[in-house]
Amino acid sequence: MPIHNLFENEMKQNNLPLKEIGDKTVFNVPENYFVNFKAELGKRLDALEKGRFQAENIAQTPTKSKRFVLRMETARPYLYIAAMFVLLLFSISMILNYTSNKSSSSLGLSVESSSSKSAIYVPTAEDYLINSVGTYGITEYYLDSENIE
Amino acid sequence: MEKSNDTELLLMLHDEKQRRKAFNILVEQYSESLYWQIRKMVLSHDDANDILQNTLLKSWINIDNFRGDSKISTWLFRIAINETYTFLNKEKQKNQTNFTDLDDAMVQNLEGDPWFSGDEAAKKLQKAILTLPDKQRLVFNMKYYDEMKYEEISEVLGTSVGALKASYHYAVQKIEAYLALDL
Numbered sequence: 001m002p003i004h005n006l007f008e009n010e011m012k013q014n015n016l017p018l019k020e021i022g023d024k025t026v027f028n029v030p031e032n033y034f035v036n037f038k039a040e041l042g043k044r045l046d047a048l049e050k051g052r053f054q055a056e057n058i059a060q061t062p063t064k065s066k067r068f069v070l071r072m073e074t075a076r077p078y079l080y081i082a083a084m085f086v087l088l089l090f091s092i093s094m095i096l097n098y099t100s101n102k103s104s105s106s107l108g109l110s111v112e113s114s115s116s117k118s119a120i121y122v123p124t125a126e127d128y129l130i131n132s133v134g135t136y137g138i139t140e141y142y143l144d145s146e147n148i149e
Numbered sequence: 150m151e152k153s154n155d156t157e158l159l160l161m162l163h164d165e166k167q168r169r170k171a172f173n174i175l176v177e178q179y180s181e182s183l184y185w186q187i188r189k190m191v192l193s194h195d196d197a198n199d200i201l202q203n204t205l206l207k208s209w210i211n212i213d214n215f216r217g218d219s220k221i222s223t224w225l226f227r228i229a230i231n232e233t234y235t236f237l238n239k240e241k242q243k244n245q246t247n248f249t250d251l252d253d254a255m256v257q258n259l260e261g262d263p264w265f266s267g268d269e270a271a272k273k274l275q276k277a278i279l280t281l282p283d284k285q286r287l288v289f290n291m292k293y294y295d296e297m298k299y300e301e302i303s304e305v306l307g308t309s310v311g312a313l314k315a316s317y318h319y320a321v322q323k324i325e326a327y328l329a330l331d332l
């Protein structure tokens with residue numbers, strides 16, 4: 001015989017004080033408790049659902065930083081296109097510059113050399129003579145009879 | 150414990166449009182039996198009311214997680230038992246900080262409880278039941294008051310039938326001993 005069957009037989013014989021007390025419930029509830037309970041629970045469920053709905057709405061409504069991120073997300077492809085366009089223009093201008101420099105240097109018409117000529121003044125021998133002797137000295141030189149042959 | 154077609158009710162519970170209606174049916178069917186299980190564990194009507202509300206709200210929140218692996222009643226009873234254990238543990242912690250015993254406090258509350266109609270012998274029986282560990286108390290209540298089959302208790306508590314029979318046997322022995330001392 002299994003041990004729990006032995007227990008049951010033993011209990012049937014020995015639970016006299018428990019039998020005397022009986023197994024009737026000694027607990028009561030307020031009148032219409034279970035009817036009112038359903039209504040009360042219904043209210044709590046409504047509040048819970050309302051709260052959940054609001055929480056979901058809050059979660060769905062983006063905050064300021066989230067809004068900025070969202071804007072950035074939408075603007076990102078346009079920004080990439082603009083950046084590519086700027087890069088393309090820059091590279092084209094660089095290539096054009098490079099090719100024009102190369103062609104002018106091969107013809108010996110450097111832009112830099114022509115501009116440097118106009119910018120730097122190179123004195124001639126006549127200038128040097130005028131500066132060192134002066135106009136008075138030259139006149140005297142020509143008027144000096146000794147010098148006229 | 151099984152009162153209606155579980156499959157049909159479960160289908161309704163998983164349907165967004167019918168969920169609320171199905172849940173009302175569930176509350177109608179199970180709230181009373183859940184209440185009495187909880188009440189016998191915590192003794193106070195107010196505490197039982199709070200725990201029952203929490204149990205049903207938790208079941209509402211977790212409906213999607215319930216796939217019908219067990220009966221709806223079993224699922225609900227498990228939630229109710231967990232909620233009851235959580236409540237009792239919190240109360241024990243509170244009483245520990247106040248240097249009082251939870252069982253004594255519960256018996257004292259019973260003395261002035263307007264929703265308790267038992268005589269002295271019934272009070273003594275409640276005191277005797279309170280000397281049992283929580284799980285043994287639950288087994289005793291389910292068998293002694295609700296006359297549940299061991300197989301049903303086993304399904305709810307996840308304990309083998311043999312272990313439940315032994316647990317109930319020892320519970321009865323302890324209670325008998327307590328009553329013999331006091332009566």
